[in-house]
Amino acid sequence: MRLFKNATVLTNQMIGADIYLLEFAFPEISGSVAPGQFVNIYFPGRPQLFPRPFSIAGVSGENLKILYKRVGCLTAIMSHWRSGQSIRLLGALGNQFKIRNEQSVLIAGGVGLAPLLFLNSRLHSLNFPIINFIGALSKNQLSLVNSMAGKTFTATDDGSEGYCGTVIDCFRSNLKSIPRPFSVYACGPDAMLRALWQMSFEYKFDLQLSLERVMACGLGICQGCAIKHAHQSELPLQLVCQDGPVFNADELDLK
Amino acid sequence: MTDISTRLREDFILRNPLLTASGTYGYGNEITDLVDLELYSGIVTKSISLQPRIGNPPPRIAEVACGMLNSIGLANIGLDRFLAEKAEFLSTYSGKVIVSIVGRNEEEYVQVVRKLNTQQWIAAYEINVSCPNVREGGILFGQEPGILGKLVRKLRHETSKFMIVKLTPNVTDIRILALAAQKSGADALALINTVYGAAINIQTRRPKISTVIGGLSGPAIKPIAIAHIIKTYKEVDIPIIGVGGISDGSDVIEFLLAGASAVQIGTANFYNPGVVGEILDYIENYCSEKEIDCLQDLIGRVEI
Numbered sequence: 114m115r116l117f118k119n120a121t122v123l124t125n126q127m128i129g130a131d132i133y134l135l136e137f138a139f140p141e142i143s144g145s146v147a148p149g150q151f152v153n154i155y156f157p158g159r160p161q162l163f164p165r166p167f168s169i170a171g172v173s174g175e176n177l178k179i180l181y182k183r184v185g186c187l188t189a190i191m192s193h194w195r196s197g198q199s200i201r202l203l204g205a206l207g208n209q210f211k212i213r214n215e216q217s218v219l220i221a222g223g224v225g226l227a228p229l230l231f232l233n234s235r236l237h238s239l240n241f242p243i244i245n246f247i248g249a250l251s252k253n254q255l256s257l258v259n260s261m262a263g264k265t266f267t268a269t270d271d272g273s274e275g276y277c278g279t280v281i282d283c284f285r286s287n288l289k290s291i292p293r294p295f296s297v298y299a300c301g302p303d304a305m306l307r308a309l310w311q312m313s314f315e316y317k318f319d320l321q322l323s324l325e326r327v328m329a330c331g332l333g334i335c336q337g338c339a340i341k342h343a344h345q346s347e348l349p350l351q352l353v354c355q356d357g358p359v360f361n362a363d364e365l366d367l368k
Numbered sequence: 369m370t371d372i373s374t375r376l377r378e379d380f381i382l383r384n385p386l387l388t389a390s391g392t393y394g395y396g397n398e399i400t401d402l403v404d405l406e407l408y409s410g411i412v413t414k415s416i417s418l419q420p421r422i423g424n425p426p427p428r429i430a431e432v433a434c435g436m437l438n439s440i441g442l443a444n445i446g447l448d449r450f451l452a453e454k455a456e457f458l459s460t461y462s463g464k465v466i467v468s469i470v471g472r473n474e475e476e477y478v479q480v481v482r483k484l485n486t487q488q489w490i491a492a493y494e495i496n497v498s499c500p501n502v503r504e505g506g507i508l509f510g511q512e513p514g515i516l517g518k519l520v521r522k523l524r525h526e527t528s529k530f531m532i533v534k535l536t537p538n539v540t541d542i543r544i545l546a547l548a549a550q551k552s553g554a555d556a557l558a559l560i561n562t563v564y565g566a567a568i569n570i571q572t573r574r575p576k577i578s579t580v581i582g583g584l585s586g587p588a589i590k591p592i593a594i595a596h597i598i599k600t601y602k603e604v605d606i607p608i609i610g611v612g613g614i615s616d617g618s619d620v621i622e623f624l625l626a627g628a629s630a631v632q633i634g635t636a637n638f639y640n641p642g643v644v645g646e647i648l649d650y651i652e653n654y655c656s657e658k659e660i661d662c663l664q665d666l667i668g669r670v671e672i
Contacts, residue, residue: 117402117641139578155640162586162639203402203641248455329429329436330638332402334394337429338438349422 115206115332116141121267122198126192129254131183132224133192140175141273142205148212148232149359150214150324152179152204153331157188157248163329168228168300168358169205177204180227181255207333207358212236213296217263218318220246220309222280222301223254228323228359230257232298237262242290248280248301266330288316306367313362320362326353370655372663374409374630376556376607380492380530381631382409382464384642384651385620385663389611389634390415390468390494390534391440395450397457399641407644410464410559412632413454415496417469418476420446424501425576429630430576434611435588436635436669437565439579442470447480450575451487459489466532470496472508474519481526492529495520495554498536498561498581510536510561513548532609534558537596546600558609558632559600560593586635587613594626601627601668615643617650627668 119139126135139152146169153164165180165187183192188242194200210232217236219229226247236243249255252273258265267275268283276283280301300310300323313320319364329335333355342348343366350366374385389394390412396405400628423443430437445453450467458465467490471477477495484490497516499506509519520533534548535542537560562583567576593612601608610628612668614620615636623631635644655663 130377159587161431162408162434162436162635163431163641189653233456327427327429327431329431329438334392334398335429335438335638336423337438339423339426339428339443341426350426358458 114142114145115203117203118201119199120202122196122200122238124195124196125194125198128256129191130251133181133183134170134178134257135181135194136173136176136178137200137202138175139177139202139204140142143172143175143177146177146205147209147255148235149209150205150207151331151358152202153206153263154191155201156190157201157204163327164203164331164348166206166325166331166354167326168231168323170227171228171234172231179225180230181222190348195268200308200335203331208356210298210323210359211297212239213319214241216292216295217241217243218246218280218284218291218295218297219243220284220297220299220301222248222305223250225301225305225323226257227300228300229298230261233261246280246284246287246334248283262289279305284309285312294319297321297338310365310367320361321359322365323358324353324360325358328354354355370628370652370660370663372651372655374664374667376629377530380555381525384409384648385624385628385630386647387464387466387609387630387632388412388637389632390403390496392634392637395454395458396461396465396586397454402641403644406462407648408463409630410466410491411458412466412494413468414444415442415468415470415499416444416447416480417442417471418449418479420449425578427577431643432565432567435565435584435586435589436497436638437567437577437582437584438562440581442499442506445489446500447483447597451483454460454489455489460653464491465489466492468495468496468534470499474522477519478522478526481523485527485529489649490529492532493523493527494534494558495523496534496561498534500538500562500564501579507536507538511539511667512514513544516545517548517552520549520552520554530555532556534561535558536561537592538564542596542599543603546604549606550604550606554606554630556607556609557600557604558611559596560589563589563592563604585613587615588614595624597626597628598670599622607613608640615640616645620647621654621666624663625668625670627670629664629667647652
């Protein structure tokens with residue numbers, strides 16, 4: 114179900130360096146949303162026009178949560194929102210992770226953790242075994258890791274917690290110990306996803322990636338977020354907003 | 369109650385001045401769960417070509433100050449699939465269905481019109497001769513008055529349906545093209561298509577869209593559209609449909625004052641799905657406040 118509406122901010126907490134968790138009521142869709150889906154947030158001011166898409170990071174009762182990092186002027190505006198602030202939203206948009214009944218491996222880079230937090234709680238409620246690999250710049254961006262079910266490996270760029278290096282290298286060094294068959298679900302920066310995409314063919318594991326692209330509408334209308342399909346002769350392009358944001362590795366050409 | 373209908377020809381009356389702009393509302397059936405299409409008086413479809421088109425490679429869009437840069441490249445499902453998949457929905461629509469048409473050459477425009485002519489539910493055509501993002505069959509037809517006139521004349525022979533010609537602002541004097549279209553039998557003009565634009569990522573030094581130069585839309589181009597409409601309104605006898613950067617009801621009033629008989633809402637559909645309802649409310653309030661009985665009385669009434 115998709116709905117364009119005003120909602121009220123309930124909480125907007127800074128939970129790490131420049132990382133915020135925003136919670137708002139969205140009872141119409143809270144029962145039906147699935148991990149991987151996203152919402153658009155609209156900003157009435159200028160000069161930015163486009164709504165901004167945010168993966169749903171969790172559901173609690175009638176409320177939805179999103180996780181965001183303060184990077185530009187719109188996320189700076191968001192960071193000042195207080196409880197009671199009215200915001201304009203559209204959701205739920207996009208497809209969802211296809212949950213497979215086998216060992217689940219969740220790999221997150223930075224604020225790409227958002228959809229995997231939601232997936233983690235969904236997998237946990239299904240009693241599926243989970244291993245998490247969570248990467249961040251530094252320890253102070255890992256506060257949500259404690260709330261995640263399953264076994265967790267952390268990696269930080271500065272070595273302040275867990276593995277010192279990228280989350281991909283951390284995953285690679287633990288690859289042999291993960292019971293096969295396993296399914297990988299991932300979200301993070303493009304460079305991380307590209308590396309993982311290549312690994313999935315080399316080491317033959319099932320991989321689903323949640324992508325981010327500039328979108329003007331999020332509804333499949335503007336056709337702006339098109340990306341190349343792996344099998345270009347059958348389907349040359351696909352839309353991240355509508356056909357995604359979650360794709361199987363074999364649907365993508367990330368070269 | 370103000371009469372907000374607008375007459376583009378004796379037999380072509382819109383129940384309100386609001387149409388969708390081509391390429392910003394798909395084929396009409398994609399977002400019916402979110403926006404009541406009945407609030408518009410008509411829909412202009414994505415441009416239809418004889419054969420399906422994939423469009424341009426990514427990246428295709430970028431956000432710029434108060435605007436959107438796009439280079440979609442007329443991606444569309446093609447004439448046959450359009451008729452097979454969209455006719456059923458569009459024929460039930462109570463407003464005007466205006467099909468935007470594009471071709472790589474004159475013959476393709478003619479063939480599309482010929483095939484669509486049999487469809488009773490199509491009220492009008494909008495001839496797209498102004499897409500800046502494809503080499504063939506876009507802007508090339510819209511920048512030369514001789515080439516434009518020849519195409520419009522040919523299409524006029526093919527159809528008695530209402531025919532709108534959508535012009536590009538990327539010319540030295542839009543009035544020359546407007547007059548060529550009028551002389552060749554156009555029933556109305558749509559002003560303006562997107563404006564040439566480009567943007568560069570200073571980290572990677574790469575252009576932000578794959579074709580380097582694309583079409584700029586959104587509030588950034590509204591003054592350009594208003595200027596072209598004011599100039600053209602004085603020169604032509606056929607109605608002008610204003611398009612370019614409308615984001616709210618006050619913009620619509622401004623377009624009417626400049627000389628537009630109707631308007632198209634484009635990029636705003638992306639950043640505000642509720643825009644059409646808000647505009648209708650604004651117009652109603654504006655007219656009752658100013659004691660305007662008939663919206664048509666505003667057309668071209670800018671006091672210069």
